[in-house]
Amino acid sequence: MYFPPFAAEDFRQDVHWSTYRCIAGNTVGTIISRDVAVYGVVLQKYEPEVQNPSGFIGSNVLIKCNIPSFAKEYVTITSWLQEPNFNIYPSLEGDGKSHMLLSGELLVYNITRNDAKKIYRCRTHHKLTQDSVVSRNAGEIQLTEFRDRVPPIMNEKSSQFFTRLGDPVVVPCIAYANPKPTFRWFTKRSNEKYIQNILASGRAKIKDGTLIISAVEKTDNGAFYCIATNSEGTETFEAKILVTYPLASTIQPSIQTINIGQPADLICSVTGFPKHNIRWLKNGRTLGSGSRVRLITREHVRFSSIIKEDKGIYQCFIDNDIDSAQSSAELRLGEVAPQLLYKFIEQTMKSGPSVSLKCSASGNPTPNIVWNLDGFSLQNNERLMIGQYMTMFGDVISHVNISAVKTEDGGAYECRAISRAGEDFHSARLNIYGMPYVRFMPKLSAIAGKLFILKCPVAGYPIESVLVTKDGMRLPVNM
Known part of the structure; x- marks a missing residue:
């Protein structure tokens, strides 16, 4: 995204002073970027x-x-x-x-x-x-x-100091007093000797009331107090040292394949501080929780039983007042054999009107649906059209649409859902009133010793009998 230079009178708050996100998606899922704050400055x-x-x-x-x-x-x-x-x-x-x-x-x-x-x-x-x-x-x-004695006076009673882990920090303690005050630093932590310990380690020193820490550690996060004292009184200064470290997150496992019905866990490992908010997204939308999907902790999501809709990209977002980070992981479904969800029924009708046959199937990977008529592959022609599409949930739906049906369109129609995980099929007859009709059969091949099935491609309705012959002899001959 590019913002061209603009004159002051062309400044638009909704464009030049706003927050943007980048969204990327494909068939696997969708992810969104961290917030990008744009501040147009005149x-x-x-x-x-x-x-x-x-x-x-x-x-x-x-x-x-x-x-x-x-x-x-x-x-x-x-x-x-x-x-x-x-x-x-x-x-x-x-x-x-x-x-x-x-x-x-x-x-x-x-x-x-x-x-x-x-x-x-x-x-x-x-x-x-x-x-x-x-x-x-x-x-x-x-x-x-100053001719008179004056107790310590501080223009500032408290202040905040933001510093990154490992960086130095210098905290002055300024007091006006007569006579000149002495300064003492302390903390209100369980370890009252904390100041003495960091001074003894060489990591810190006090110079004329100024506290100098050469490299802050996570334990330095919190309030430090400076007391200025002379013979006339005391005054206290509170310095809040806020130690930060860049946020980062990693979801484990980054890719996992789970079979439908099995449990699954996603764990977001977070580093950096301070930590504030943690939120989960699935395909760019807030992850809903309930009896099946639960937040064990803010960092731990558990699926008690995986369903088809759980596949996709999951993101863990963390942020505080200074920084933000995100990580993503993919949840894949294990292979699931195709299953027909909707099947067309047997129909009997007269010639003339149009007819539509429908099958839908699910599975992982997404199956392909092929159509047969009396065991032979069904092809598009000027009156017959085969269509197929996939829903947002990964189900595949296929139609056979026939306009102005004729007697020869009758027969046993079969839809077969096929993937590398297996197949499922359904067959039902479309009966069209009319004279008996036998469709053309192409050359057939078989393997010696293997099962061979031949369906006679018969149309017309009603049919009283169907005879199959080989070389002029009626089959079967050796039941």
Whole structure:
């Protein structure tokens, strides 16, 4: 699917701001893709703006670069410029004085009067236009003199930090206080020594109140708390670290062949986190459950007894607020011998009207229906037409339509459903009132020692008797 460029006045929300799915299908089944979200963006110029934070000597200060809401999703803060020409780039720990966090903010440790004289600009990158924009305004630290004692004050009491498994995360804890506070990190987990354990492992460190984890693990998912304390009081900051890992799913078995009436299981193995929703589809439609098809768990589907309609493609979809994934598996039916579901009946009629004979059959693989008349293959002609089609459930239906029947159309009609799994047949007479009539018989072949059956292709009704002769002698001669 291709979306050509469009002018702002041509923007259509139902086209350019919508969710799409791709659907693919064949005789085996149907699958659908994950949701594809399309967001058409009308480009607008944006101006990053650097805040002027306040602080006092000895405290840590966090400088933020604000991006307008309409561009925030597409703009990344790539670096900071401390004028005139000192560039600060993202790092795990910084240089001891200036530390650009992985999330884009600039953290200045232990500010001095000299730091209040410096000015900072942020440099940004727009991922759609590839433009690099430096903030016009320059940020400065507003130094505040505190003569009185002040308990710790935090501008932010909580924040969320999204990070992928194995990636680093840097969590600052900023508090304004006089005298300078001390910082302590802890968790409310069953293991109260969790912080001490990750510090001892070398996987994490605390630098002037900033928690630095070099490679997050799944167990890091959850809330961390920072307490800032001085002689005047305490304040607590809650940092929710949300660890993610790309979702993936696999259905086992990916292909299975089950005979009708037998049980079957489909199990969706899921990796990645966080896990939210799991849903099952069959041939692109939501899988219904009941007494025969049950969800043992969200990941486990059980069929107590397979029926013909169960064959097809099954998909397991998983998603959360960040990611989604799907997998598919095919359920095939074992070979089932053909079975005639509908059979035409014997009919007796006069010449002239039309007549239709119908047979339908099921089986796996789908059988083919052939027609015979008195044991000889039936062929299309100007008055006789054979038609066959398959239903959505895999049944095959075949008709013999005869227009303006004549006496010679009478005889024993047979429909035979055939596949590699076996065959089934049905025969009944079509009687047309009229004089006796014997149709032409082609040359016949037989094998010595094997059974040979000959049906006399007789039409007309009623028939009093049928005689078969060989070389002028009436058969049979040796019953």
